[in-house]
Amino acid sequence: MKLICEVADDQALQFLEEADASGGKKLYIQGPFLQAEQPNKNHRQYRIETLQREVKRYNENYVQKNRAYGELGHPQGPTINLDRVSHMIVKLEQSGNDFIGKAKITDTPSGNIVKALMGEGASLGVSSRGMGSLKDIGSGLSEVQDDYYLATPADIVADPSAPDAFVQGIMENKEWTCVEGIWMEQHLDAAKKFINNTPAPELNAAKIKVFEAFIQSL
Numbered sequence: 001m002k003l004i005c006e007v008a009d010d011q012a013l014q015f016l017e018e019a020d021a022s023g024g025k026k027l028y029i030q031g032p033f034l035q036a037e038q039p040n041k042n043h044r045q046y047r048i049e050t051l052q053r054e055v056k057r058y059n060e061n062y063v064q065k066n067r068a069y070g071e072l073g074h075p076q077g078p079t080i081n082l083d084r085v086s087h088m089i090v091k092l093e094q095s096g097n098d099f100i101g102k103a104k105i106t107d108t109p110s111g112n113i114v115k116a117l118m119g120e121g122a123s124l125g126v127s128s129r130g131m132g133s134l135k136d137i138g139s140g141l142s143e144v145q146d147d148y149y150l151a152t153p154a155d156i157v158a159d160p161s162a163p164d165a166f167v168q169g170i171m172e173n174k175e176w177t178c179v180e181g182i183w184m185e186q187h188l189d190a191a192k193k194f195i196n197n198t199p200a201p202e203l204n205a206a207k208i209k210v211f212e213a214f215i216q217s218l
Helices: 048-061 109-119 164-171 188-196 200-217
Strands: 002-007 014-019 025-035 069-071 085-095 098-105 125-132 134-138 141-144 149-157 176-179 182-185
Touching: 025 085, 025 109, 025 125, 025 149, 048 085, 048 149, 085 109, 085 149, 098 109, 098 149, 188 200
Parallel strands: 069 149
Antiparallel strands: 002 125, 014 025, 025 098, 069 085, 085 098, 125 149, 134 141, 176 182
């Protein structure tokens, strides 16, 4: 599966300051994190049903459990790196074909960098991160397929208007597969062929071999 990064429209992103229960102030970002049924800057589009399913899963498993994190910068894998967390997504709701998110900037090293940049008036944007396969639908467009997995709806990036070539160059030049719940960089075709050709009774052993091959490549 491909690691898919989508840069949201930074013009619609809001920076908010709200009082907390103790009288202090917290900083938030808010805006459309995900969009469906229309081509995006990377010439891809998502079906609304695909994003509805993934947003529902993400809300249930992450937002509602206070573990919906995002990072500062362009991570090059699907796994959340806790040492780079800059914010926590506190809300993700559908509005038409958009999914509006709200994220609280955390008191972490990366979060403090974001706060400082916001204080200086820096132009920041958000970028979603997920895994999935693509289908060519003509006219230079690709459709993200039903196997899409949302890793985070919002990383904070300093280049919201980055050219397509930049995003694709650093985010989509690798293949990933999930073995025993762990995302690993792989040569997808070889891993898929190996697992698909394995009889069902031997499937677990095949997954272990794929995992061991990954460990040896480190």
